[in-house]
Amino acid sequence: MLHLLRTVAACAGLFLLASQAPAAPPATPQQAVDALLAADRAYAAASARTDLISGLSAMFADDVVMPVPGNRFARGAAEVRDYLRSVPDNAKSRLEWAPQRGGISADGQHGFTFGYMTLHKPDQSTQAQKYLAYWIRRNDSWRVVVYKRSRSNAAPAQPAPLPPALPAQLAATPADAAHTQEYARSLDQAERTFSDTAQRIGLGPAFAQYGSADAINLGGPDDAEVVLGADKIALAVGAGLAPGTSPVTWAPDEVIVAGSGDLGITIGFLQPNAGAADTGRKPVPFFTIWRRATTADPWRYVAE
Template sequence: MKTLSRAAALALAMAALPAAAVAATPAVAAAASPQAAVDELLAADRAFAAAAAKRNVIDGLTAMFAEDVWMPTAAGSFARSPAAAAEVLGSNPANRTAQVEWAPVRGGISADGSHGFTFGFITTKEAGKPDRPGKYLAYWVKKPDGWRVAAYKRVPRPEGATSPASLAPALPAKLVRATGSATAHAASLKAAEDSFGAEAQKIGLGPAFAKWGRADAVNIYQGGATIEQGAERIGRNQGTDATSSVNWGADAGVLVAPSGDLGVTFGYLRANGPVPEGRPTVSPFFTVWRRNSVNDPWRYIAE
């Protein structure tokens, strides 16, 4: 959720990054159908979770990270490699002995089968201490050696039921090859995030979230023990004020599937005005976006 109150532990951003960065993407995935493609992605997520049960938090998470992963940090920046992510995670001594277990509740796939996202519930287990429940969101890219996480975040959640156990996947109508210009896809996605942030300054945070999200959008920061679903509900939870406490744009980068229908934006939330002492004025974020075709508008589907 684009509000600094949900990122109270984050400090000032270290430095501004280029306004747009388009990463290279792999060849079209060899899947028989959209359902087969997302099943493969979910199986990869579950396989990494099974392997993590035998490792500490650091090794369990970074094993699935791409070499150019984006992970928001408590220092107000992004860790941009598995080694950098390991260093951040290792700053908490508990992560050297604790384990994590997780399970996805939904996946989505791009029309070319090479990009996807998953989200679900994660639990940190440490000997002699209560379990620490959380939620996670991962954006994946299919590499030559299999699916790898290109963007990752997890947040704490209160105790409570986590039903439903699974949600219908976000699927394209059919699998296709790369469509259109990669540069144009990236530019259109950046423009969508920038417009979302700009409109929030005019109509308010809640109304902007309701307008720019999909009916099947989710927000892992909301929903308490579960995960909030639907742009209207997400928007209502942001309030009805005609102002926004933060401003933002895709000023760190974007990553888009070759098919131009699924992508992720990276940027920084900046406070509008003073913030309470100890609260950050700048926080990193990423948001997953989807559109039904390259002729349709982008709308966020997960953050």
């Protein structure tokens, strides 16, 4: 009965969230990212009152993409829910989280957040997790279109919010398919060049070269907090590799980019190189969030 009451209350909260009248368009980049972070926190608050499946599904767009076990992507809200339901504990678990940073595109329509989560299991135990989400604002409502979460062996002690990733100013961008297609092409090429560079100079140095100074990587289970900064990310991904080598190549299968051309995401698979130590490895799904100050600047990854 208690579980049922929690579910009903959470559903009511989610309905209220979805049915609120649209707010006035934000006037500044800070206001825009604050609205995105507020949406993330509202979904988190509703999730804390219901089961994991309902909590996560409420914020997903119909075309959401999420890497899942089995070295694959679940595509679409229905397939993502099917995966979540396939884990028996999820229907009896709760998930709560708090964003630590947000970023926004210059047109105010695309954004990203990352943060830390706590999974409350049916046996009353908890597990620390991290998440990364790419959002698009549709019909005056933020929805997640690409998402992943990963486990941590320990929760961060006192995580401090990080400064947001903001454009210099907001600017309404008229719908222009030709420009958007060109922005997507340039981002696709940036990801491919990133991989090509890794084959020439090594995986770690390439991550240092193509990342922004404030980039984050969710890290592994032993990382209670995200890895912050391209140089530290480079050290982490390049650890144990011979200089000038990369065990993987990669390229995007899909690119999503804001109409303003300054924020986007690439989605694809890491392919093991023939000379890698473990040649039995399967392709691994990845996605990378990129941004740039203006459309004349080079793309740099900001979150992965």
